[in-house]
Amino acid sequence: MRTIPELPVIDPAVLADPFTAYARVSAQSPVVRLVGPGMPALWAVTRHEHARAVLADPRFELSEASFLRPPGIPEHCARYLHTMAEMDGPEHAHLRSAVAPAFTARRTERLRPALDLIVDRLLAPLGGSTDLLREFAGPLPMEVICELVGIPESDRPRWRGYGAAVAAGFGSGFIAAIPDILASAETAVAAARATPDDGILSLLVDGPLTEVELVTLVWHLLLAGQTPTNLIANSVAALLAHPDQLALLRENPALAPNAVEELMRWCGPQLLTTPRYATEDVPIDDVVIPRGAAMTVSIAAANRDPRAFANPDQLDITRPLGSPAHLGFSHGPHFCLGAPLAKAQTEIALTALLHRFPTITPTEPFVPTPDPGTWRLAALPVHLG
Template identity: 40%
Template sequence: MISSPEIVDLSDVAEDLYRDPYAVLAALRARGPAHFVRLPNGSEVWLIVGYDEALAALGDPTLIKNWLRATGRIGPGAIGANMISSDPPDHTRLRRLVSREFTARRVAALVPRVEAIAVELLDRMDSGAGPHDLIAGFAFPLPVAVISELLGVPFLDRTEFSGLCGRIMASAGDATSTEKDIEEINRYFDGLIERKRADPGEDLLSALIRVTDEDADRLSHAELRATTFLLLVAGHVTSTNLIANGVLALLDHPDQLAALRADWELLPRAVEEILRYDGPQPFSTRRFTTTHWPVGDSGTVIPPGETVMIALAAASHDPARFPRAGDFDIHRTTPGHLAFGHGIHYCLGAPLARVQVSTALRVLLNRFPALSLSCGADRSWRRTLISRGVTDLPVLLR
């Protein structure tokens, strides 16, 4: 067991980590599957960078998610009882209740609206002179509109709701701003939940208010609010970055873009490769060891009471799992990327994210066959480890 591990100070390479985490993480992985690191925000954690070890960590129930149980304090940015920061049996109950209503059928029913919203947004972009910011005009408003319809946000509230979503996305990595934005959107959700109780509809939030299980259990108000917040984040931040990262990957690899245009049957594979190659969440949320945790057969054992993060980006680029891992290849057939996690905390919003990015890419690329990046545009990446995406994406439509 390592009693005083060497600290790898990632704050020294913070800009590289935001801009191109894959190179930084590959260098770490070459030295071993797990390292004790200091993150750019100053916190010290064990970071898992190997694929097999990441898969094991994501699926191990001895690595817990509950901050209060593990540390005796509430974690930063806490939003109440939710699936991400809970363990069984609490997690089991919450996921069961939400899964009863956030179904594949409900997501599939959204497909025509996703396509209609995408067409409407591209109509607006096409009416103005270029270059156009694809994030401001398309990749951001599309998921916001979709999550608004899914949750049943009233039409007259959507401008306010979109502004709240934008501030949460813009303040990622700024703890003070994020806390203020969370407080404001929680106040909005409090009011929306009360309105839905009085006048329910066919939307997901109304369904979550009504849902019960075989024991007549239901979600409390705090659980409803926290669940709604999670759906908001999963429904717009992840999808915004996924759409933008996907467009970037395809435009950076014209041979792959040409292959997709020539055969739209490749679209599902292209989406999975985008998720693997440059997914929207490069690092997992935190877990905590409850016992001595051996990192595979590396000889490293993480002591109990330690904080663990999984570098999803490193795992999905591990050449031991994915041959030519640094290549973007929409014909790739190797399954198992970890962009949406693994195990009991596998992202519940994954089907919705897949629907949105596949629809967005198909509608966008068919509408604008000559779509290209604006010449000379510098890429500015968001300064956060939890969410990967550019702040803007200037493109030429024709």
């Protein structure tokens, strides 16, 4: 058996450049240990082939220990917080099949005119020096969620506040907002039942989901729907650091769908998957993951695995897609149901941004937020000209 490398995930050098750090340990072993002060033992797979296998392996299960539930959440809210992301097996399959019709690629295509309008509205007041994260990439997903759920215009300022609370993380503001968020979700479900519209709730209210499951779906959308914020910000930063790729996309907007896939591979926000627990001893290569051990997948490493991708550290928006597929939206039963919508938002946002502003110049260095699980920027200060 080989020596298992260890990676100190909160080391400043790792937080500043996780891609290089994971590449180093991945070259030594397909399985590593992630370590840190006060951190429980956590195994991680780092290579694309093994990552796909783990994500589709029912011997690795979610548990209550997989998720951090911040203290202070009111008791009456608890029944709404158990989302699809926290389920496995038949329970997960039931919910996923029930909501899948609302998230098809075809339905996303029908939303594109609305997405165009939202993006144009957010970009219209911008110019000169601005923080694109605060003024554009941050607000966009919440505007899209309101459109998706069918929130009336008069209620959207309140929902924008919910989006800001979720984006701020598990602090006191987030916890304080939870009762209001869930009460508004209850109101949205009731409105969809009383006065159907084009939103996904109206599509789902007469299906097999219970009231609790419908409200929980809205809560899930608020949490999971924030992915485009970081993907758009990361993408802009990556393109500015690779002016040849920026120029190529600006000159050929038809490359946008391909570019989004490559950017998700190269600088997608999710570095690690939610931990799962081995239900039995599981061999991976010549390493045995013991029963009860926590296991994660290093998406950062798998998406830059030289065994899977030619020149993996090169950003190439013309890279052929699909063989193999990147893991930015996971794989297996928990492949992101909202992937078509997240990709459409990012594609439209980048295309409109580059079309509207012939020059985009950083005004300060872009600094990543120190987070071992997510690759995200603290701000995106640029000059738009």
